[in-house]
Amino acid sequence: MRLEQFPSPGAAWLRATMLVCLLTLTACVGISGQELGLLGSTLSPNKVDFVELNAYAGRAKAAYAGEAAIRSRYPATVRVSAPGKTDAQYFLEQDDRAKVQYIAIRGTANRKNLLEDVEMRIREDLSLAIPVHIGFDATARVLYADMKPYLKKNYTTYITGHSLGGAIAALLAIHMTDDGYKVDKVVTFGQPKFTTARGVEKLGFLTLVRVVDENDIIPMLPPTTIVNRLYGIYEHAGPEIILLEGPRYVYLPKHDADRLSVGELGRSLDFADLKDHHIDNYLRRLSDKIAGAVEVTYNERERYVAKKEIAGN
Template structure:
């Protein structure tokens, strides 16, 4: 009898999490592909052919930290998109490594017990005023347009804090899509941001064995927030290979071995395209030579 109980418990933990993984719809996957492109385009100092027929409203760059972002407007979708750039320079790497947990202080946020990644918060604050002003201007002059926040890698960590800050300042964030988002705060922070934006509107996309979502480690009191959407294949992903894994799965990306370097091939490609390059950006119209 005892062996039977042990077997059933083991079966639950082996099969249970896997059965909880649900393949996404084509609509969700197409949206993930769409914002992969905007996150990729943010790596360019300029973007000659912005994604989805959109236009660039403004580029943002803080020289001391080298924090960058791009504000796009898609008139056909009636949408404004702010995309934060990922790691692309030694200064960005300094930001990544500045992982001390410090009190949340971004403008508009109100959580005295929340602690977040110091580097990500300082990076966001370095361009926050200009970003907020530009978004406010666009939304006031384009009635009925929605606001989406996105970013990859470092840009995803900044996008998380930016989402909270923008909402706290009265700017309605319709959706946030992040790619390869590292952990960026403690449990109180996770609870707070999930109270600001529903998990159904926060898409934390991971890919195969991308190691960046697995850092900073939980031993440093970092946790994830937002629903994970895992592109499980190394390449040629589709709706059928992309799973809704819930908010803190241990069997999707977190269950994969990233190898010695968290910034691996899976981190640099999402939705079957290059995302982490400032030299070759398909999302801005770059094509491989034939």
């Protein structure tokens, strides 16, 4: 599917953003063949629990639903809210016996959310002392202020979100950790970048796992080739799990994908399809791996990429 076939209402904004991304690819230095061979040919010893990831994805999907549906599926929910003018919704569950709380945040649900996804402005967050994506951080702060009266500091916290909700989830975890909450894990799906390489250096405390679909371009935004004069390049934090077709997946201990394949964004533009970014697609890919998952190296992944027919061919 080519860019001109993107469905409304997101088409114009995605086309414009992708054009900028494609143009900036020429400015990227890339990675040497030696580095590619080293980073892209290694299997990770880390074990991936796809049953657990599927449970997180289920909550991320539920965050798109109405309050009644959320409370029906997750009876321990104590708060469902879309505060202020953010158009971002979250729900909070609490298990008083286990002393745990779960937060799930809705992703790109409308035109305003989509604009936040592709916005590239960044500033220094004085309280966090890291550069942050302006739109994502502003939304994270509004949600945090809304949920704070319901949070329990002595409970272990788990946070998830899809798309925009993933970026907000990561920033929320940073704010909560800074305030003394115990955030055990953050799992995101199709998450765009929210900070720069300088910020990533300071986020060693953040237990963030990012799950991305092989053909989803949103996690590549803003592109690494966008360089801020003060804050450097946008970069992902945390390990990355790339979902391929069937039982196969790639595990990158840290986000080397930008450096491993500079042309990946350009390649993906030919196959870009908003369906690849949909949370239902993530759930389908995860369910394919529950019975038995097979890890492949980054360099092998093209053998297992689901081929799509390109319009006009």
